[in-house]
Amino acid sequence: MTSGSNPALAALALSPDPPAVPAKPVITQVLDTTLSVIEKSKRLAAWTAVDHHIRPEHKIIGIGSGSTVPYVVERIVAQGEQVNRDRVFLPTGFQSKELIVRANLRLGDVDQYPNIDVTIDGADEVDHELNCIKGGGACHLREKVLAEAADTWIVVADYRKNSQTLGTTYRSGVPIEVAPFAYAKLLQNVRRLGSADAALRMAQGGKAGPVVTDNGNFVIDAPFDADAFADPHSLLARIKLLTGVVEVGLFCKMARAAYFGNADGSVTIKWDDGKIEKGSSLPT
Numbered sequence: 001m002t003s004g005s006n007p008a009l010a011a012l013a014l015s016p017d018p019p020a021v022p023a024k025p026v027i028t029q030v031l032d033t034t035l036s037v038i039e040k041s042k043r044l045a046a047w048t049a050v051d052h053h054i055r056p057e058h059k060i061i062g063i064g065s066g067s068t069v070p071y072v073v074e075r076i077v078a079q080g081e082q083v084n085r086d087r088v089f090l091p092t093g094f095q096s097k098e099l100i101v102r103a104n105l106r107l108g109d110v111d112q113y114p115n116i117d118v119t120i121d122g123a124d125e126v127d128h129e130l131n132c133i134k135g136g137g138a139c140h141l142r143e144k145v146l147a148e149a150a151d152t153w154i155v156v157a158d159y160r161k162n163s164q165t166l167g168t169t170y171r172s173g174v175p176i177e178v179a180p181f182a183y184a185k186l187l188q189n190v191r192r193l194g195s196a197d198a199a200l201r202m203a204q205g206g207k208a209g210p211v212v213t214d215n216g217n218f219v220i221d222a223p224f225d226a227d228a229f230a231d232p233h234s235l236l237a238r239i240k241l242l243t244g245v246v247e248v249g250l251f252c253k254m255a256r257a258a259y260f261g262n263a264d265g266s267v268t269i270k271w272d273d274g275k276i277e278k279g280s281s282l283p284t
């Protein structure tokens with residue numbers, strides 16, 4: 001993702017000052033006509049989740065990866081210098097590290113702060129039990145560590161990611177971070193687990209060869225059929241047991257809540273107890 005494709009990221013990249021976000025209710029702000037419907041949906045989900053879950057008493061905050069997360073940072077910055085002065089922000093990868101630094105927020109890492117108050121992250125797909133596919137941006141190892149380390153892990157996404165069963169809308173497969181020297185053997189083994197089309201993720205554009213993660217590893221994308229996705233936890237366990245696998249982009253029952261911005265300007269919130277809220281004006 002480039003800053004040009006995401007207005008929130010572009011604002012953070014181009015301006016030395018925090019972006020000015022008027023302190024109005026979220027719902028009135030999405031009437032902005034300069035953003036596409038999908039960008040507005042991402043922003044609505046991110047801003048609403050920050051309003052609900054990033055409280056003044058939260059001092060250690062995890063920042064996830066992807067194109068929705070710049071709106072998370074934007075909304076946190078809008079809470080003001082005073083509240084952010086005492087906070088430390090932990091990134092899940094290079095992109096979120098840059099976002100934190102450019103927003104003039106204090107950077108830390110999970111080795112210094114293994115107990116996080118709240119982590120907010122994007123997702124590639126979220127099912128009815130809040131199981132997620134993550135790793136479309138190849139950051140899922142650090143994302144999972146920061147999700148596990150957090151008292152509260154919150155997912156933000158646009159409406160396209162909200163599904164009943166994993167593998168319905170995100171068809172690229174389960175992202176699997178692997179030790180580079182073991183990739184060929186792992187491709188065989190993942191195919192034996194039922195993913196006939198498992199493939200090494202190749203870089204696009206300015207690099208020849210495979211995608212290399214922030215941790216120096218490769219990524220295998222492994223599509224599975226609906227039967228396998230019916231029990232994501234069992235699928236996760238089977239893949240994780242393969243020698244050479246570093247982490248699997250299946251996040252099972254980790255989220256407290258998932259926020260989806262909808263095309264009509266409303267937000268859907270799916271909670272871990274099965275409750276689903278939908279509204280254009282949500283309680284804070």
Ligand SMILES: O=C(CO)[C@H](O)[C@H](O)COP(=O)(O)O
Binds near residue numbers: 069123133138139
């Ligand atoms: O898991 C991720 C990166 O590894 C991202 O959170 C996921 O790909 C969602 O990104 P976006 O908000 O751009 O759709």
